[in-house]
Amino acid sequence: MKIKCSKSDLLTGVNIVLKAVPSKTTMTILECILIVAENGIIKLIANDMEIGIETRIDGEINENGIIALDAKLFSDIVRKLPEGDISIETGENFTTTIKCMKAKFNLPGKSGEDFVYLPEVKKDESITISQYTLKEVIRQTIFSISDNDSNKLMKGILFEIKDNRLTVVSLDGHRISIRNIELRKNYGSRKLIIPGKSLGEINKILSGEVEKEVNIFYTDKHVLFEFDKTIMVSRLIEGEYFEYNRMFSKNYNTKVIINRKEFIESIERSTLLVKEGDKKPVILGIEDEIMEVRLNSTIGSMNDFINIQKEGASLQIGFNPKFLIEALRVIDDEEIKIYMMNPKEPCFISDDDKKYTYIILPINFNTVR
Amino acid sequence: MKIKCSKSDLLTGVNIVLKAVPSKTTMTILECILIVAENGIIKLIANDMEIGIETRIDGEINENGIIALDAKLFSDIVRKLPEGDISIETGENFTTTIKCMKAKFNLPGKSGEDFVYLPEVKKDESITISQYTLKEVIRQTIFSISDNDSNKLMKGILFEIKDNRLTVVSLDGHRISIRNIELRKNYGSRKLIIPGKSLGEINKILSGEVEKEVNIFYTDKHVLFEFDKTIMVSRLIEGEYFEYNRMFSKNYNTKVIINRKEFIESIERSTLLVKEGDKKPVILGIEDEIMEVRLNSTIGSMNDFINIQKEGASLQIGFNPKFLIEALRVIDDEEIKIYMMNPKEPCFISDDDKKYTYIILPINFNTVR
Numbered sequence: 001m002k003i004k005c006s007k008s009d010l011l012t013g014v015n016i017v018l019k020a021v022p023s024k025t026t027m028t029i030l031e032c033i034l035i036v037a038e039n040g041i042i043k044l045i046a047n048d049m050e051i052g053i054e055t056r057i058d059g060e061i062n063e064n065g066i067i068a069l070d071a072k073l074f075s076d077i078v079r080k081l082p083e084g085d086i087s088i089e090t091g092e093n094f095t096t097t098i099k100c101m102k103a104k105f106n107l108p109g110k111s112g113e114d115f116v117y118l119p120e121v122k123k124d125e126s127i128t129i130s131q132y133t134l135k136e137v138i139r140q141t142i143f144s145i146s147d148n149d150s151n152k153l154m155k156g157i158l159f160e161i162k163d164n165r166l167t168v169v170s171l172d173g174h175r176i177s178i179r180n181i182e183l184r185k186n187y188g189s190r191k192l193i194i195p196g197k198s199l200g201e202i203n204k205i206l207s208g209e210v211e212k213e214v215n216i217f218y219t220d221k222h223v224l225f226e227f228d229k230t231i232m233v234s235r236l237i238e239g240e241y242f243e244y245n246r247m248f249s250k251n252y253n254t255k256v257i258i259n260r261k262e263f264i265e266s267i268e269r270s271t272l273l274v275k276e277g278d279k280k281p282v283i284l285g286i287e288d289e290i291m292e293v294r295l296n297s298t299i300g301s302m303n304d305f306i307n308i309q310k311e312g313a314s315l316q317i318g319f320n321p322k323f324l325i326e327a328l329r330v331i332d333d334e335e336i337k338i339y340m341m342n343p344k345e346p347c348f349i350s351d352d353d354k355k356y357t358y359i360i361l362p363i364n365f366n367t368v369r
Numbered sequence: 370m371k372i373k374c375s376k377s378d379l380l381t382g383v384n385i386v387l388k389a390v391p392s393k394t395t396m397t398i399l400e401c402i403l404i405v406a407e408n409g410i411i412k413l414i415a416n417d418m419e420i421g422i423e424t425r426i427d428g429e430i431n432e433n434g435i436i437a438l439d440a441k442l443f444s445d446i447v448r449k450l451p452e453g454d455i456s457i458e459t460g461e462n463f464t465t466t467i468k469c470m471k472a473k474f475n476l477p478g479k480s481g482e483d484f485v486y487l488p489e490v491k492k493d494e495s496i497t498i499s500q501y502t503l504k505e506v507i508r509q510t511i512f513s514i515s516d517n518d519s520n521k522l523m524k525g526i527l528f529e530i531k532d533n534r535l536t537v538v539s540l541d542g543h544r545i546s547i548r549n550i551e552l553r554k555n556y557g558s559r560k561l562i563i564p565g566k567s568l569g570e571i572n573k574i575l576s577g578e579v580e581k582e583v584n585i586f587y588t589d590k591h592v593l594f595e596f597d598k599t600i601m602v603s604r605l606i607e608g609e610y611f612e613y614n615r616m617f618s619k620n621y622n623t624k625v626i627i628n629r630k631e632f633i634e635s636i637e638r639s640t641l642l643v644k645e646g647d648k649k650p651v652i653l654g655i656e657d658e659i660m661e662v663r664l665n666s667t668i669g670s671m672n673d674f675i676n677i678q679k680e681g682a683s684l685q686i687g688f689n690p691k692f693l694i695e696a697l698r699v700i701d702d703e704e705i706k707i708y709m710m711n712p713k714e715p716c717f718i719s720d721d722d723k724k725y726t727y728i729i730l731p732i733n734f735n736t737v738r
Contacts, residue, residue, distance in 0.1 A: 268449055
């Protein structure tokens with residue numbers, strides 16, 4: 001193999017596929033980035049068996065070929081080379097020479113014979129959304145997946161396609177995050193449970209521009225994201241997702257309208273009194289026009305007051321402060337609406353159009369102050 | 370005690386004294402920040418027994434008093450309070466109430482009876498330099514102290530005052546860093562060995578402005594830095610510092626003039642082939658007008674060429690790449706001059722005015738390529 005490309009193009013490509021290089025693996029070949037120069041196209045490939053990424057880079061092929069290079073070393077070298085054209089040439093025993101200006105590296109390479117290529121994904125069914133929307137919706141739901149191995153479904157995020165709507169859902173047994181996105185046309189019904197980890201990695205690669213698109217292809221086993229010069233394939237989590245709709249209730253006894261930023265800051269303040277690993281609830285004392293935010297722990301006590309608009313009954317209700325903060329942080333509205341039934345039933349944070357719904361279970365607390 | 374001050378003033382003060390709060394200590398009182406409100410002055414104090422810091426903050430005293438508050442908790446709270454006036458009031462059993470706008474914290478405090486105040490330092494002898502100069506000179510020498518406990522002198526930085534010159538020296542047995550600073554007037558001769566750790570902490574506090582000054586007072590046991598609203602006291606390391614001047618030599622066989630940035634980048638590239646903990650030298654092959662930078666390791670090999678100006682003999686010489694990089698990084702000159710005798714004697718990197726001299730011992734290497 002003998003190729004030439006610009007440092008910046010190569011570095012961009014390397015940084016993309018690096019996201020699919022496993023940090024730990026028993027298959028040492030997967031610690032490599034595979035460079036494939038064939039049919040006039042230079043591709044970089046990496047695969048950790050859960051996700052695989054393939055990206056094209058612009059360049060000149062002087063001799064077709066394939067080489068596998070240690071991903072960490074290769075990426076470090078590309079990063080540290082001067083700006084300019086980089087040439088990569090393989091020799092005897094897959095020894096590889098990387099040249100840029102007056103700098104030259106010689107590295108051992110591997111044939112790549114035992115490299116695991118990306119699975120073939122049939123391109124029958126797909127939806128198209130903007131990179132911006134995909135990036136946003138991942139950020140707005142990924143925090144409430146479970147990192148617990150006991151239920152693999154909770155480690156995934158549901159992408160439910162129905163008519164012209166994409167509903168994205170994550171839940172961990174204590175809370176549910178739901179986002180609704182309007183699609184540009186109607187599609188057949190389909191539920192995909194995509195591993196949260198895969199979505200976390202693609203989120204790092206997406207540029208997030210509104211004008212750029214992502215085509216999402218899916219089969220029963222896999223999902224394929226196609227954008228810019230890159231494709232990423234992830235396996236899907238198999239199984240029947242939770243009937244999260246059952247949690248919905250149209251009734252409430254207390255409705256609160258509150259400034260989101262003030263609310264976050266007040267809860268954050270209260271968490272200073274919670275020791276790592278402790279499960280102290282923050283207690284909301286909802287009265288007419290004012291809400292008390294308070295927390296008592298062995299470290300000390302805090303209370304704070306926030307002006308609110310209230311409809312319905314007064315209420316004392318306790319929450320895991322982390323759950324409230326994480327949901328509030330991914331909402332963009334300046335003012336939010338919270339719907340509550342009683343101190344034991346979940347609260348709903350939702351906008352009037354139901355573009356988002358965050359459901360959080362309360363925590364019991366001792367009402368003696 | 371009852372005081373009131375602005376959040377920003379209090380936070381600035383807290384961040385300064387935090388540098389003297391020990392991360393580990395058997396004296397729990399030292400985990401506190403002491404607040405002293407007396408004689409119309411509010412002071413914050415912290416002390417880890419090696420360094421002690423005291424800073425004044427503007428504010429209003431409604432009732433004199435002293436209170437010790439857990440440093441981490443208190444600083445976290447101040448940081449998270451809204452912008453506005455903060456009032457701190459102590460009650461029964463040293464319970465302390467911190468209020469800001471509608472937010473209120475109640476914390477347990479301590480009397481501070483067993484707090485260790487800063488040692489008294491006589492203000493007989495002192496020099497004055499700008500904050501900028503002190504900050505720069507610490508940065509330019511602190512990297513070559515030793516973190517090895519076997520020789521405590523090597524953990525300090527020498528401040529040698531003589532006539533109108535301050536010479537700052539650090540060394541670790543493999544290299545020496547020397548900086549010379551011209552003082553505004555003549556002073557009596559004095560050698561201070563200041564712990565590197567103390568200088569590292571003061572470096573984080575100094576604003577580094579050219580117009581602001583630092584008064585440095587010293588006795589046989591202590592050094593006191595006075596700047597802005599802050600004083601910091603550090604103990605000195607006792608003993609006789611190394612006669613670093615003996616290392617100087619006026620002779621050289623090879624002199625190289627090289628672009629500093631190109632040289633750093635080339636050495637950095639070579640270190641990609643060195644495994645953590647390995648001691649592979651980078652080898653400089655000095656010829657007329659060109660210098661080869663090369664490194665061979667089990668990972669691979671690299672060579673690079675840099676245009677230079679050379680006087681004297683050609684030379685092959687090996688160095689610990691880290692030592693070269695660290696010295697080169699703290700020099701500001703675009704072009705630097707390196708003086709060498711032979712592959713076994715130290716090289717000197719120095720400017721014509723001897724404002725700086727960096728001496729580095731070479732490493733033996735196998736000349737077979």
